[in-house]
Amino acid sequence: NAGVMQNPRHLVRRRGQEARLRCSPMKGHSHVYWYRQLPEEGLKFMVYLQKENIIDESGMPKERFSAEFPKEGPSILRIQQVVRGDSAAYFCASSQGIGRNTEAFFGQGTRLTVV
Amino acid sequence: ELKVEQNPLFLSMQEGKNYTIYCNYSTTSDRLYWYRQDPGKSLESLFVLLSNGAVKQEGRLMASLDTKARLSTLHITAAVHDLSATYFCAVDNSEDYGQNFVFGPGTRLSVLP
Numbered sequence: 251n252a253g254v255m256q257n258p259r260h261l262v263r264r265r266g267q268e269a270r271l272r273c274s275p276m277k278g279h280s281h282v283y284w285y286r287q288l289p290e291e292g293l294k295f296m297v298y299l300q301k302e303n304i305i306d307e308s309g310m311p312k313e314r315f316s317a318e319f320p321k322e323g324p325s326i327l328r329i330q331q332v333v334r335g336d337s338a339a340y341f342c343a344s345s346q347g348i349g350r351n352t353e354a355f356f357g358q359g360t361r362l363t364v365v
Numbered sequence: 366e367l368k369v370e371q372n373p374l375f376l377s378m379q380e381g382k383n384y385t386i387y388c389n390y391s392t393t394s395d396r397l398y399w400y401r402q403d404p405g406k407s408l409e410s411l412f413v414l415l416s417n418g419a420v421k422q423e424g425r426l427m428a429s430l431d432t433k434a435r436l437s438t439l440h441i442t443a444a445v446h447d448l449s450a451t452y453f454c455a456v457d458n459s460e461d462y463g464q465n466f467v468f469g470p471g472t473r474l475s476v477l478p
Contacts, residue, residue, distance in 0.1 A: 285466075292369075292453055292468035293408075306465055341407065348459075354466075356400075356408040 254279075254344050254357035255324075262363045263332045271327040271360045275344030282325045283354060284317060287339040299325060332364045367392045367458045371469035379477050381443050386472045388437040388454035395432045396457035398466065399439055401450045408453065412439075444476045 255274040263269050275282050280301050285293040298306040299319035310317065314332075319325040329336055339361045343354040368391040378384050388397070396415055400408040412421045414430035414437060421428050425448065427440045437454055451473045455466040 283465075285468075292470045293455075293466070295458075295465050295467065298465060306459070308465070353410060353413060355410070358407045361405075 254342055254355050256340075256342050256357035256360050258360060259358060260361050260363070262365060264365055265333055266331050269329040269332050269336070269362055269364075271329075271340050271342075271362070272324040273327070273342030273344075273357060274324040275342075276346075276355055279344035279346050279355075281345045281348060281354075282319050283343040283345075284325075284327050285341045285343065287341060287359075289338070293341060296327075329362075332362075334364050337362055337364045367394070367456060367467045369454060369456050369467050369469040371452075371454060371472050373472060374470060375473050375475075377475045377477060378441075378444050380445055383443065384441050386439040386441070386452055386474075388439070388469055390435050390437075390456045390467075393432065393435070394456045394458070395430070397430050397437045398455045398457070399428050399437070400453045400455065402453060402471070403450050411452075441474075444474075446476045446478060449474055449476045 254276055257272050282299045284296040287293045295309040297310050297317045302321050314330045316328045339359045341356050341359045343356045345352050345354040370389045372387050398413055399411040401411050402408050412428040417432040419430045425442045430437045451471045453468050453471045455468045458467045459465040
């Protein structure tokens, strides 16, 4: 059973370009979470999705950022017109449910560098 | 707004010594998680603490949770070099267990031979 798969692992974009980050949850998991980690900091929650629904996007910047988790295929975090401040590691986590004893598992992350 | 603090932020210790990392949080919660992160890697789940007084141990690490004090500790016994990593605590901020985590800033641990 493969873990949470993220790709690409490393992504370099020029300012103004678009970045697309993909996350395939663990098999059987229908809940996906995206977090951002700036250098030397902890992770910050961005968005929580279930299949075809955004449940909590309280941590998403209001502009340029969007996320989806379609019925088929991976979850996508999309950043339009990237700026240097978007450079960070973006982690995806997935869980089977949301019960009290449910645990989320993290992917390896995508390290975005904006030049 | 939930805030999570850790101390120390940096810890350098010799092999064989004991030490404790502290995690304080600002609002009531009884769901706290500890993770380990190696440089350039993802987060590895260490402990899930789901009730007041919960204590869990794995190898040289032991974690506890005091929800009344809003405090969790991660105790390291007889440290070894392999424990060098950054340790994060995270508190679940969601009301319905949606796992909206608020992470502490991390404690970077270096165990010296």
